[in-house]
Amino acid sequence: MMRVDRWVPSDNLKLEPNALLAATETERNLTLTAGPGAGKTEILAQRADFLLRTGTCRYPKRILAISFKVDASHNLKARVRKRGGPELAARLDSHTFHAFGKRIIDRFRLALTGRDALDADYSVGQARVQGQSITFQEMVPLAVTILETSVLARNAIRQTYSHVFLDEFQDCTKEQYALIKACFLDSGAKLVAVGDTKQRIMGWAGRSKASSRPMRRISTRKR
Template identity: 50%
Template sequence: MSKYIKISDWQPIDVDDLEPNAFKVVKSNKNQYVIAGPGAGKTELLAQRACFLLQTGMCPSPKKILAISFKKDSAKNLKNRVAERCKNEDAVRFDSLTFDAFSKSLLDRFLSALPEHWRPSNDYQLLFPTHRTFDNFIEQLARSQTDMQLQQEIDRDSGY
């Protein structure tokens, strides 16, 4: 007996019903593009899609699903919804991260593969610069460029 649900037998979990187009997206075997406003049910659609893929074997073990969000609360909300709707053995194969967390995990995982001169120290910290940070950087860059040109002129005039 297969541990997977037949695709034709799979039904949405913990919702009365999905809108027909949403149901098509959830059960599709192709990439889909979903555009909808706030509160339209995009997170629920993604949770149902993940459950469908995990429970029907379209994403067979040990393969995993990665969902990437912009905001922490969105990533957490999606992860929680999948965990509520799937068995634990399926839910653990679903990762929901922010872009920042995913990027940091890649850096941490492959840190030793970076050339040593690019590699951050083991106690590196992430910074979240503001527009002012960038403005200051550009100003310092412009000053250092002017300073270099001035130094070259001084060196040239003094015969160095």
């Protein structure tokens, strides 16, 4: 395990001050805003490397990264694996909102009752068939239902993850935001939400205004 003050960005990247602060912050939730191509995904990868190498994300706790697109979630996982190796990368779960919602449904399906109850072999299809099939759009709302009604499910998620990354958070829908709140509001998990400077990013309860810092393009000059 590496001491916090000895960590440096992997691949010899030189980060500008706000980016370095975002990668190494240990106490606050952060909102990072930057334009396209500024290196937001790279900051998340460097932050994951910092959290895991220094033990700030203490074993067996994990990091949850949520993106809107499948390729974005795969990209982040690949970057973390490249920088920290497969052992550290194994403690990062990188999903889309819908994939994360489905994982919650699959694990805690029995918490759904009444009209929401699902058979063990349920499927995801074009139409809702009670007990047998749900639509793609229902994954997140059903996951929220589970978390809001099952203390067991909610505690299991909170005991698993100590740090959360939210990519392109300005595009978050009400249902997706409800999922994040049901999982982590008042849980003690540290969140980093990144978004585009040209779009309004949603506030997070407990986030310090001082921790919302614009980020310029990351320098990739070798040290």
